[in-house]
Amino acid sequence: MTNQRVVFGFILLCMFMCVVSISFAGTWRDDFEDKDTKEWEIFNLNRQVEKWWINDDEAVGEIFEPGFWSLWMTGENNWQFYSVRCVVKLIDEKNDPPYFGLTLHDRGEEGGRYVFYVDYLRGFAVIEKWVANGGSVRQNFVAEKDVWYELNASVQLDPLDEELAVLEFSIKNADRKDGNPLVTLTAQDTDPIDKGQVSLAISNARVRYDNVEISGTNIPNGGPGKPFPVKPHAKLATSWGSIKKY
Numbered sequence: 001m002t003n004q005r006v007v008f009g010f011i012l013l014c015m016f017m018c019v020v021s022i023s024f025a026g027t028w029r030d031d032f033e034d035k036d037t038k039e040w041e042i043f044n045l046n047r048q049v050e051k052w053w054i055n056d057d058e059a060v061g062e063i064f065e066p067g068f069w070s071l072w073m074t075g076e077n078n079w080q081f082y083s084v085r086c087v088v089k090l091i092d093e094k095n096d097p098p099y100f101g102l103t104l105h106d107r108g109e110e111g112g113r114y115v116f117y118v119d120y121l122r123g124f125a126v127i128e129k130w131v132a133n134g135g136s137v138r139q140n141f142v143a144e145k146d147v148w149y150e151l152n153a154s155v156q157l158d159p160l161d162e163e164l165a166v167l168e169f170s171i172k173n174a175d176r177k178d179g180n181p182l183v184t185l186t187a188q189d190t191d192p193i194d195k196g197q198v199s200l201a202i203s204n205a206r207v208r209y210d211n212v213e214i215s216g217t218n219i220p221n222g223g224p225g226k227p228f229p230v231k232p233h234a235k236l237a238t239s240w241g242s243i244k245k246y
Contacts, residue, residue, distance in 0.1 A: 032209075035057075080155075080195035081216055092206035093120065123143075165189040212225070
């Protein structure tokens with residue numbers, strides 16, 4: 001009888017651990033169809049030079065102040081090791097080089113952030129760590145205006161080294177049927193920013209975003225959006241690089 005109780009207790013413990021594990025893994029979505037922006041907040045809001053709003057069930061961000069970025073943030077500071085997917089389209093730019101993309105593990109100015117973005121004028125896709133001496137990696141990518149791109153960015157813990165973060169950034173043409181990335185770049189960080197919020201990020205541009213999806217082991221299931229269709233796609237060979245200045 002004692003052995004049966006031990007076995008039964010062990011089974012209950014395993015079931016409880018499974019339930020707990022599942023409850024802390026999920027996906028948060030926003031498709032902007034409810035036109036409610038309460039889940040989002042502009043970082044360092046300057047109403048004279050930057051603004052974000054909902055139009056035709058899409059998020060629109062705009063800033064034309066030379067040398068400045070606008071970040072539209074969501075999530076919690078304890079979100080960690082997750083991936084972000086969205087679609088984005090550049091619709092206007094002026095004077096200074098325009099940029100558009102995402103920040104992950106965003107801790108603000110003092111804590112730093114990872115930025116995954118497109119340098120439209122110079123023709124690069126970039127992963128950058130915004131801390132002192134943070135550095136970056138880049139790869140050639142020529143974007144077009146008025147074209148929808150799917151961005152996929154992630155910060156994950158290396159399963160073989162708990163002190164190493166693996167970063168990946170891929171870009172697809174959202175209207176192409178083959179679903180293959182146009183570019184994929186990756187990086188490793190031995191001193192990672194281990195958690196933080198997410199933002200839609202732009203500089204010297206007006207950009208439209210839609211279908212934001214954040215997934216990870218401690219991301220809650222929820223958000224104001226509905227599930228988005230996912231098409232299977234082949235993945236390009238991964239090329240690794242350490243984050244470094246260029």
